[in-house]
Amino acid sequence: MHSGGNASSLPLVGGAPEPTINQLSKPGRRASRFPKLDVPVTEINNSAIRNDKPSLPEVSEHDLVMHYSRLAHRNFAVDVGFYPLGSCTMKYNPRFADYVAGLNTFANSHPSTPSAFTQGNLKVLHELGKFLIEITGMDNATFQPPAGASGELTGLLIIKKYLEENNLTNKKDIIVPDSAHGTNPASAKMAGFNVVEVSTDVRGMVNIDDLKELVNENTAGLMLTNPNTGGLFEENIMEISNIIHENGGLVYYDGANLNAIVGVCRPGDMGFDIVHSNLHKTFATPHGGGGPGSGPVAVKAFLKEYLPGPIVEKNENSYEWYMPKLSIGRMHGYHGNFLVALRALVYMKLLGKEGLDTLGSYAVLNARYLSSVISKVIPLAYNEPCMHEFVATVKDLKKSHKIKAYDVGKALLDKGFHSPTIYFPLIIEEALMFEPTETQTVDTLDDLAETLKAIIDELQGEDVSLEEYPKNLPVGRPNELIPAKHLTVNWGDFELLEITE
Amino acid sequence: MFVPHSEIDLKKMFEELSISSLDDLFTHIPETLKLNDGLNVPPSLSELESISDFENLESKNTQDLICFAGGGHYDVYLPQTVKSLTMRPEFMTSYTPYQAEISQGILQVLFEYQSLICDLTDMELANASLYDGATSVAEAISVAINKTKRDNVVISSGFNPNTKEVVNTLLDRNKFNINYVDLVNYLFPEDYVFSENDAAFVVSLPHYEGSAQDLTSIVQNAKAAGVITICYADPSMLGILKSPGSMGFDIVVAEGQSMGSPLSFGGPTVGWFATRKELARLVPGRIIGESRDSKNTKTYVMTLRAREQDIRREKASSNICTNQTLNAVGSTIHLSWLGPEGLYEIGYQAIQKASYMKQLLTDNNFNVLNLSSSLREFLVETNKPAEEVIIEMGSKGFLAGIKYDDNQILVAVTEKRTKAQIDSYVDSLVEVNSA
Numbered sequence: 001m002h003s004g005g006n007a008s009s010l011p012l013v014g015g016a017p018e019p020t021i022n023q024l025s026k027p028g029r030r031a032s033r034f035p036k037l038d039v040p041v042t043e044i045n046n047s048a049i050r051n052d053k054p055s056l057p058e059v060s061e062h063d064l065v066m067h068y069s070r071l072a073h074r075n076f077a078v079d080v081g082f083y084p085l086g087s088c089t090m091k092y093n094p095r096f097a098d099y100v101a102g103l104n105t106f107a108n109s110h111p112s113t114p115s116a117f118t119q120g121n122l123k124v125l126h127e128l129g130k131f132l133i134e135i136t137g138m139d140n141a142t143f144q145p146p147a148g149a150s151g152e153l154t155g156l157l158i159i160k161k162y163l164e165e166n167n168l169t170n171k172k173d174i175i176v177p178d179s180a181h182g183t184n185p186a187s188a189k190m191a192g193f194n195v196v197e198v199s200t201d202v203r204g205m206v207n208i209d210d211l212k213e214l215v216n217e218n219t220a221g222l223m224l225t226n227p228n229t230g231g232l233f234e235e236n237i238m239e240i241s242n243i244i245h246e247n248g249g250l251v252y253y254d255g256a257n258l259n260a261i262v263g264v265c266r267p268g269d270m271g272f273d274i275v276h277s278n279l280h281k282t283f284a285t286p287h288g289g290g291g292p293g294s295g296p297v298a299v300k301a302f303l304k305e306y307l308p309g310p311i312v313e314k315n316e317n318s319y320e321w322y323m324p325k326l327s328i329g330r331m332h333g334y335h336g337n338f339l340v341a342l343r344a345l346v347y348m349k350l351l352g353k354e355g356l357d358t359l360g361s362y363a364v365l366n367a368r369y370l371s372s373v374i375s376k377v378i379p380l381a382y383n384e385p386c387m388h389e390f391v392a393t394v395k396d397l398k399k400s401h402k403i404k405a406y407d408v409g410k411a412l413l414d415k416g417f418h419s420p421t422i423y424f425p426l427i428i429e430e431a432l433m434f435e436p437t438e439t440q441t442v443d444t445l446d447d448l449a450e451t452l453k454a455i456i457d458e459l460q461g462e463d464v465s466l467e468e469y470p471k472n473l474p475v476g477r478p479n480e481l482i483p484a485k486h487l488t489v490n491w492g493d494f495e496l497l498e499i500t501e
Numbered sequence: 502m503f504v505p506h507s508e509i510d511l512k513k514m515f516e517e518l519s520i521s522s523l524d525d526l527f528t529h530i531p532e533t534l535k536l537n538d539g540l541n542v543p544p545s546l547s548e549l550e551s552i553s554d555f556e557n558l559e560s561k562n563t564q565d566l567i568c569f570a571g572g573g574h575y576d577v578y579l580p581q582t583v584k585s586l587t588m589r590p591e592f593m594t595s596y597t598p599y600q601a602e603i604s605q606g607i608l609q610v611l612f613e614y615q616s617l618i619c620d621l622t623d624m625e626l627a628n629a630s631l632y633d634g635a636t637s638v639a640e641a642i643s644v645a646i647n648k649t650k651r652d653n654v655v656i657s658s659g660f661n662p663n664t665k666e667v668v669n670t671l672l673d674r675n676k677f678n679i680n681y682v683d684l685v686n687y688l689f690p691e692d693y694v695f696s697e698n699d700a701a702f703v704v705s706l707p708h709y710e711g712s713a714q715d716l717t718s719i720v721q722n723a724k725a726a727g728v729i730t731i732c733y734a735d736p737s738m739l740g741i742l743k744s745p746g747s748m749g750f751d752i753v754v755a756e757g758q759s760m761g762s763p764l765s766f767g768g769p770t771v772g773w774f775a776t777r778k779e780l781a782r783l784v785p786g787r788i789i790g791e792s793r794d795s796k797n798t799k800t801y802v803m804t805l806r807a808r809e810q811d812i813r814r815e816k817a818s819s820n821i822c823t824n825q826t827l828n829a830v831g832s833t834i835h836l837s838w839l840g841p842e843g844l845y846e847i848g849y850q851a852i853q854k855a856s857y858m859k860q861l862l863t864d865n866n867f868n869v870l871n872l873s874s875s876l877r878e879f880l881v882e883t884n885k886p887a888e889e890v891i892i893e894m895g896s897k898g899f900l901a902g903i904k905y906d907d908n909q910i911l912v913a914v915t916e917k918r919t920k921a922q923i924d925s926y927v928d929s930l931v932e933v934n935s936a
Contacts, residue, residue, distance in 0.1 A: 017799040018605075021613050021837045031582070032843030037850055038920040039857035046876060047715035048706065050743045053841040055620040061582060064837055068610070072591040075606030079590035085599075092503050093594055096548050100555045105562035110570045111767025112903045113563075114888075117895050120561035121766050134540055146632040146768060147823040149810070157670070186810035186820035192673050195815045233530055264527060265534040280823065284503075288827030289607040290597040290787065291630065292769030295823075308670065329670030333573065333635030333663050333756065334767025349554065352545030355502040357536075361523040362504045368526060369514045385529055413603050424811075441505045442514055467795065473602040476794040483790020483804035487778050489626050491616040494791045494799075 005082030005444030006416045006451075017474075018070055021057045022491050031061035074474060076418055078287070082444050084370075086389045086421035086433025087181070087229060089259050089281035094350060097285070097343040106342055111334035115320055121338065122319035125312045128345040129296075135356065136258070136275045137268020138298035143336040144308040148256065149183040150331050151276025151295030152223070155252045156191035157328040158274060158299065158306045159221045165326060168248060171220040175244075177206055179229045179425035181256060193220060200427055204230040204382035206240055215243055221250040225257045226270065227387035229425045231367065231433070233260075241271025250274065255295075258282045259437070260364055260388035263357040274299050279337075283344035294340035310335075362438035363388040366445060370436050373449040377456060381428045389435035391428050398430050403459050405430040407466045410477065411455040414470040417448055502545060566900040567922050571878045571913025572661050572709065573634055574767060575759040577737050577847060578917050583761055583838055587831040597787070597826075601802045608801035611826065612789045614833040615775075621739050621836070621844075622753040623746020624775035629787040630829040631772030631821065634756025635667035638703060638733055640774065640785045640819055641752045642672060645701035645729035647783050647818070653698040654679045655723075657689050659708030660733070687712035687871040687880075689719060695726035705733040706745060710911065711878030712871045713742065720749040736760045736773065736832075737915070738877065740844030741852065752776045761831025771828035782808060785819030850916035851877035858914055858923045865931050870909065878913040880905055884934050893936075897929040 059067075076083070083090035101107060109118055129141040145151040156174065163171050174188040178197045185195040196214055201207040205228065222244045226234045234240065241251045253272040259282045261267075267275045279285050280293035287293070299307060308331045310321035351359065364387050371380060371390040381391040397403040409419030409432070421433040436445055459466065467477060488494040506514070515521060527535065546554060568576035587593075591606060598604030598611075615627040631637045642654055656668070658681045665681070672679060677700075682693060687710045695702065702723040707713035720730045731752045732745035737759035745753040758770035776784060782805065790804030810817040839847065855877040859869045862881060870880040883890045887904040894901035902912040914923070 018609060020609070020616070021833075022616065030840045030842055031838045032580070032840060032846070034578075034843070034846050034850065034916060035919075037853055039854050039923070041853060042856045042860075044852055044856070044876075046713055046874070048713040048742050048876075050741060050747075054740045054744070054844050056617065056839065056841045056844060057837050058840045058842075059837060061838070064834070065582060065586065068586045068834055069589070071606040071609050072586075072589040073606065074604075074609070075591040075595050076600070076603035077591045078594035078596075080594075083596070085596060088596055090596060094503065096551070098588065099552075100559075103556065103559040105564060106559055107763045107765060108576075109562060109766040110566075110568050110576065110764050110900055111574055112570045112572055113566065113766075113900055114891060114895070116892060117563035117566060117900070118766070120558050123558060123561060131542060134542055146636075146825075147821070149820040149822045150632065150636075153671075153820060181822075182810035182812065182814045182817065183820050183822050185815035186813070186817040189815040189817075190671075190820050192675070235529060235531065237534075238531070263536065263540055265530060265536055269534055278823075286593045286827070287596040287823075288825075289592050289595045289611075289830065290826035291824040292827060293823035294769075330635070330663060330666040331670060332768060333633045333661065333667060337768040338766040340769055346551070346555065349543070349546050349551055350548065351502045353540060353542050354545045355504070356542055357539035358504070358523065361526060362506065364526050365506075365514060365518075365523060368518055372517050385526070409600070410602070413600060418603065419600050439503050439505065442510045470602050474605055475602055475798050475800040476796060478601045478792045478794050478800040478802040480792065480802055480804070482792045483802060484806075487626065487781055487805075488791045489612075489615055489778075489781075489788055489804070490619050491613070491791075 003443040003447035005440055006447050020491050021059060021067055024059050024063050024067060025057035027058055029058045029060050031059060031064050081416055081418065082440060082448060083418040084420050084434045084436050084448065085418055086435040087256055087424065089435060089437055091284055091437035092439035093284050093286040094347055097346040100346050101339045101343055106339065119319055122312045124342050124345055126314055126319055128341050131348045132277055132296060132298055135262055136277065136298050137266030138275055139301040140304040140307060141296050141298040142307040142309060142311045143296045143341050144331040145276065145295035145297055146332050146337045147291060147293040148276060148278045148295040149187055151297050152183055152187035152254060153190055154297045154308055154331050155274040155276060156187055156193060158303055159250045160191055161306050161326060161328050162250065162303060163220055171218055171249065173218045174220055175214055175222045177224065177228065179427050180223065181229065184223045184254060203384055204232045205234050208236055208239065211240065211243060215247050219244065219247045219249040221252055223252045223254055225254040227257045227260045230382055230391050231386040231389040232382060232384050233387055237270045245271065257388065260360050262359040264360040273303060279340055279344040284347040285340045285343040292337045292340055294337040359438065366436040366438055366440060369442065370434055370445045373446065374434065374452060377449060377453045381431065389433060392432045393428055393430050394432065395429040401460050403466065405432050407459060407469060408432060408455060410469040411459060414472045415451045415455065417451060563895060565898065566895060567898060568900045569902050569912050569914065569926060570900045572903045572911060573756040574764055575737055575913060576764060576915050576917055577759040579763055580838055583831060583835045586834050587761065587827060592830050593827060598803060601800060605801060608789050610830050610833050612791060612801050614829045615789060617833060617836045618773055618775050622734065622775050623744040624753055625778045626781055627775035628784050629789055630825040631774050631786055632825060633768065633770050633772045634733065634754065635664040637754035637772030637774050638664055639668045639671035641731045641754045642668065642701050642703060644752060644780060644783045645731065646677060648729055648780060649700040649727065651698050651700035652677045653700060655695065655699050655702045656681050657684065657704040657708065658682060659684045659705050659710055661709050684708060687874055688714045691719060693719060695723045695728050697726060699726060699728045701731055702728045703731040703733065706742065707735060707738065707876055710871055710880055711876060712874035713876050715743060715748065717748045724749065738848050741848030757828065757832050761835035762828045769825055769828055771825040771832060781805060783818055784808065786821045786824055847916045851914055854918050854923060855879065855914040861923065861927045865927055878911060881910050881912055883908050883910060890933055893933040894929060899926050899929060
């Protein structure tokens with residue numbers, strides 16, 4: 001079938017490895033040219049000056065452009081094909097934001113430029129803050145955190161400082177679901193808290209009985225996504241947040257799954273005190289191969305003075321920086337990832353009320369539809385209506401045919417689709433987590449389900465060697481042990497290893 | 502907007518799900534939580550309408566200030582080649598290369614990034630990026646603390662105040678002591694005595710104030726006391742300064758903005774992190790390794806994954822997940838474009854032009870506080886309060902620098918500045934300062 005998300009025509013195929021830029025280097029070649037020095041030359045006397053030239057590749061500009069263009073061709077991306085990677089929200093990133101992010105003073109302002117000369121930039125942050133506050137149901141926001149994990153740490157440091165200010169330093173426990181992203185416990189540890197795991201019940205939601213047992217006078221707070229990492233809406237969220245609040249703790253919303261509820265409901269109305277959003281997920285800024293992101297944090301008014309800063313405030317005629325009085329400090333050298341925030345503002349303005357009111361609905365519609373058609377191929381982990389993503393499991397196929405989630409993911413790559421997230425959440429055996437996002441067509445969703453069916457039929461065949469998948473790509477499954485054991489992390493390391501072994 | 506569903510599509514999907522409206526998707530959500538009237542936000546804009554909207558917003562910034570500010574972020578020329586290659590959609594719209602077979606492009610670029618940084622700093626292992634220079638300093642200190650199990654951190658006071666604030670925020674002050682050591686005549690004291698309680702020695706090359714020194718003997722003293730030594734380097738000066746590795750440092754971090762990223766009002770940029778292989782298992786963030794596939798074809802893959810949060814959870818070396826990969830791609834391509842001659846030229850021209858400017862300022866009776874030890878960045882004394890000077894210089898078309906003290910401005914010169922701009926800056930500063 002033909003679908004917009006199928007990348008099987010992609011010319012990724014091409015057997016030969018691409019040399020490194022260092023292998024393309026020849027003495028005396030160069031791409032860079034500079035204007036002639038237009039001031040008189042003086043002698044430089046400083047003990048830190050080197051006597052030789054630095055070690056860098058020497059290549060022509062055309063060789064450089066060809067090399068990196070070929071490497072670009074060897075990369076799957078949202079702009080290339082369907083990327084149903086659960087918990088990552090790989091939606092379409094509007095091209096128009098590239099134009100705006102390239103405008104002169106947006107792209108080229110020095111971060112120390114006084115606010116008097118950067119009113120436009122401050123207004124960008126202020127306007128985006130208003131959108132975020134409305135969407136999440138909070139009161140104040142900071143753009144300091146450069147990514148989601150940094151947002152989590154921000155939230156936890158706010159909780160810590162708030163408890164210190166209120167002489168509640170005995171409160172050291174942060175409760176985290178056993179299904180949570182790894183960043184949650186890692187951030188809690190970094191902030192100096194103890195991590196306490198709450199279990200998941202058979203329906204896939206926070207086990208309320210377990211939660212009640214775990215909560216006590218030492219509870220500092222709870223970190224939760226809603227919908228949770230299984231893609232299910234925590235229906236008892238009000239009871240959950242009440243339990244924490246009654247014990248004097250704060251409730252933190254991990255915005256990883258915010259896309260499901262934009263325009264449907266708001267964390268602020270569910271009892272959450274602190275929220276981080278991932279602008280690179282929910283608000284369509286490009287993932288950049290793994291970053292940059294942006295993880296702004298929004299809080300209820302009683303926590304405003306704890307925010308990392310400076311934050312932007314609107315005065316009568318101008319926008320000014322303001323350092324909150326009890327601020328936890330700074331999470332970033334300057335103002336967070338400003339250009340990412342700008343791109344998110346572009347997205348929000350283009351969507352406006354019409355688009356934002358229905359954003360979560362369409363994201364859920366696509367996931368619910370995909371879960372329905374995929375459930376006919378492999379079983380779902382939970383028999384509950386999913387939100388923006390869902391988890392299927394191949395644990396039965398593993399028993400019957402030794403087919404693992406890993407194998408299914410690898411076989412999908414051959415057919416022009418990115419693999420879903422595998423082995424997450426950790427509590428589900430042989431998990432495959434799909435998140436289609438709202439920007440894919442129903443044709444692409446059908447194509448994925450049909451392809452999945454064909455793959456599973458194929459993998460169950462008699463003479464199939466699972467390790468051979470993927471077969472149609474420039475490289476097959478990598479040996480993951482060699483670099484971990486021998487630390488082949490630089491050019492030359494591997495060749496050296498071959499010589500010595 | 503960007504939602505592709507036609508009426509026909511919706512009919513088909515609703516039928517599959519046995520529902521009749523989008524609202525039917527949410528019958529399991531408590532009614533009291535639902536937004537019945539939707540969000541209070543402005544109406545949708547078409548792309549055409551929003552062009553003027555955003556151009557208007559951008560025009561509220563003061564245009565075309567000639568940049569003499571530094572402090573970690575420098576107005577180095579960013580070639581179009583680097584910008585357009587970095588913005589290739591295959592790089593820009595991909596995610597973390599979990600699936601190596603369809604991510605060899607980004608994996609190889611990051612492997613080249615790691616290798617370039619190691620070559621440039623004389624280190625053995627670099628990660629695939631951290632958030633920025635300031636957070637990289639904090640992460641490096643954590644590595645030193647984990648390695649030494651000591652609780653005192655010795656940091657040179659010659660850092661951007663924002664970097665110090667980030668370190669103060671990210672380090673648990675209840676557990677660890679941070680000891681800021683004052684510079685003497687803008688240089689780190691050669692005779693500083695390290696103790697057996699010191700986990701880390703952190704110093705900037707050049708110092709925030711712009712002065713530079715060979716740090717070899719100080720590093721030797723620190724290492725003799727078992728201290729992990731951390732250098733915060735200025736990438737755009739690495740072509741002309743001795744490498745941190747050659748001075749003996751254990752860890753090198755940097756604010757990588759000047760290599761491959763526009764100034765961007767401070768973000769997104771990239772934090773460089775490189776070290777020696779003996780510290781590999783304490784390194785934060787992603788690392789790319791070279792391997793082979795089953796047919797013995799060269800294959801790049803994420804490696805040493807057991808350090809990371811998605812596997813180790815609360816025992817991870819850091820909580821970092823999303824990093825600054827695209828800016829690392831920018832660094833890779835920019836460094837390759839520059840080559841040894843280009844990176845040297847950036848440093849050489851900046852220092853020569855700064856030297857000319859310092860002489861001109863001195864000739865005009867300004868006091869340059871660190872005249873002889875400074876390179877491309879230096880401190881100038883003003884009669885008027887620094888804040889006023891900077892605002893008034895702005896109305897003359899210059900970003901004069903960064904306020905350092907009540908009457909002191911930190912001025913930075915890059916290779917992009919011309920003699921005419923420098924002459925005009927000094928003329929303007931004379932006017933502003935005497936008015």
